[in-house]
Amino acid sequence: MYDNSEISSRLKDLTTLYEITKELASSQDLSESLKKIMHILSSMKSMENGTVTIINPITGKLEIEVAHGLSEEKRLRGKYTIGEGITGRVVATGHPIIVPQIAKEPLFLNKTGARADAIDQQRSFLCVPIKHGEQVIGALSIDRYYEGGLTEQANTDLQFLTVLSGLIAESAVRIQMVNQEKESLYSENLKLKRELSEKNRINDIIGNSSKMQDVYEMIHRVVDSNATVLLRGESGTGKTLVAKALHYNGKRKDKPFVVVNCSALPEPLLESELFGHEKGAFTGATERKTGRFEQAEGGTLFLDEIGEISHAVQVKLLHVVQERNFQRLGSTKLINCDVRLVAATNRDLEKAVSENKFREDLYYRLNVFPVYLPPLRERRTDILLLAEFFLEKFSKENNKTIKRISTSAIDLLVQYHWPGNVRELQNCMERAVLICDEDTIKSIHLPPSLQTADPRSKGSPLSLSSAVENFEKELIIEGLKKNNGNQTKTAQYLSTSLRIINYKIHQYNIDPKKYRI
Known part of the structure; x- marks a missing residue:
């Protein structure tokens, strides 16, 4: 029969185990769970300095995983070889040990320095192995003060800790299995995303970021339409690639794809380039010329830098967009055209309209289906993907075997603000490949512009340390x-x-x- 004090003690043990089991069952983070368990032991069982020591599978040493009541600095001091000190011996033998009084035990090393004062030195030290099957994976230890020396309570506490160590081992294995399953699901999810990305990727457009996925979605929606598309975005964001994608992935892919850079030609030449001219239409017109609209018949005409055209050309372009016919310079004959129009600009057309620099009616005719191309600084997750693509491309072109980009170079690439966008990154990687004589692109191979911080960013310089x-x-x-x-x-x-x-x-x-x- 048990007396009242023993019944009270066993009820407290059951209550404590219940709280601990509840914590272990609900947690997926073993380290955080162990910290809470050590706190429970301290508050409910008067067990101080609760410590869980685990064998590091890489170094083979015992390291303190969780320590209640110890600072981080003291915790990091707690490293033992197997067999060293009381904890090391418990792990080596697989048997629990009770040290009646810490101050009188020569094997007690006190590496953490947590038992410095006289009261701590009078405490007892209890340590039990943590086992998974027959394999010892670590140890659980606590300090406890027994008034009048060791009593039967110490053996009861040792049994309690042995039961607890078993629960910890089982939870560690369960959490490890759950985490492995999560990691497997995460890897599978990434694989599916990559496959989906490959499916959605169009021609030479590289990018898996959410903003590029939005671009792919917009391209898919309009690719087989005859609607005019207006590509918006900074210089170097890939507007020409998207224009090609719209043509070569659509129903007009077997017809011509014709490009006109509107900013590269003065007004008279641009008008002739777009619509053609008859012989004798102007000085120097010695023969009839077929314009780009005629050349693109049945296909796609890409008007790059559309925001740079003059008012006179804007009027004629508006007529073609509305009526689907035009006249060559020097001719009165109307020529019907079936052309898919794609325009691109890096200018703020809305501002140009408000300043009467761009016709409002033409703006609305062109802006039927706008597609925004994000700058590279807004799709930083694509930077490494693009850099590796260009690395492979230019390595092949220059017959070099450069396998990878170093961590320091990656840091510079990701942190840089890329005012020239993808075009600047392409030039940067081509230069790096040309001057690299190793198998790895390093930070020294990148242009000086990348070695300096973004002038828009504010922060203190990097210290020497x-x-x-x-x-x-x-x-x-x-x-x-x-x-x-x-x-x-x-x-x-x-x-x-x-x-x-x-x-x-x-x-x-x-x-x-x-x-x-």
């Missing part, structure tokens, strides 16, 4: 990539020790698993 840290981090990541995430080989590759590599990896929060193929 930060620059050194960034350089160290880049070297380690480069080494891990080249050695398939193997830290030992990375240490050899960088001519340093495994201990220093491990320390730096933890310091810079680098995950070697990311670099395993």
Whole structure:
């Protein structure tokens, strides 16, 4: 029979286990869950300095995963080899250990420095192994003060901790399996998105960002239509590529695709270029000329930089768009035309209309189906994709074997503000390929303009220590990539020790698993 104090103690144990089980069952983050469990042990069981130590599968050392009541600095000190100290011995043997009084146990190392005062030194230390099947994966330990020395309560607490360690092990395995399943689903989702992106991608247009997906959607909606399309966007955003996509993916793909750069020709020549002229129409017109509208019959006419045309040309263009016929210069004969019109501009046409620089009626005729091309700075997730595309393209053209872009170069590419958009990125990568004599594009191969910060951004300059840290981090990541995430080989590759590599990896929060193929 149990007396009242024993019944009360066992009820408290059951209540504590219930709270802990509830926490473990509802959590998918083991680390956060363990922190809450250590807090429960402290508040409900008077167990202080609750610590979970786990074997690091990479280094093979014991490292404190969670420690209640310890600062981050003290937690990081808690590293042991298997067999070292009380915790190391528990993991090595797989058997629990009770230290009656911390101050009198020579094996107790106190690496964290958490038991500095006299009261802490009088406490007992209980440590149990965390097992998954027969394999010991770590240890659970607590401090507790027993008035009058060790009592039967210590054995009860040891049994309680053994049960708890089993729950922790089972939850760790369950959470790991759930996370693996999530990772698998995430990978499958990415694969499907890539396949969908490949399906939606049109000709040479590169981009998976949400803004480019919107562009693809707009192209698909209007590709088989005869509606006039107005492409808006800054210079270098790919308006010509979209115009080609509209033609070569539509029902007119077997007919001509004709391009006119409206800003490259003065007014008299542009008018002749668009509509043609008869022999003798003006000085120098020695023979009849077929205009671009006639050349594009049945196909697509792409008018680039439409915002630059004069009022006189605007009037004639409006007539063609409305009536679908035109006259050659020097002729009175009307020529019917069946042409899909695609126009492009980087100008603010609405402002030009308000300033009477562009005809309002022509603007509305052209603006039937506007498509906005986002600048590169608004689709930063596409920068690396485009850079790798250009890297492969120019490497083949120049018979070079350049396999990748370094982390530091990627950082510069992503952080730059790209005023010249995709065209500037293309030129940048071509230059980098030409001057690179290695298998990796590095930051030194990029133009000087990328080495300076965005003038629109505000921030303090990088300190020397930060620059050194960034350089160290880049070297380690480069080494891990080249050695398939193997830290030992990375240490050899960088001519340093495994201990220093491990320390730096933890310091810079680098995950070697990311670099395993």
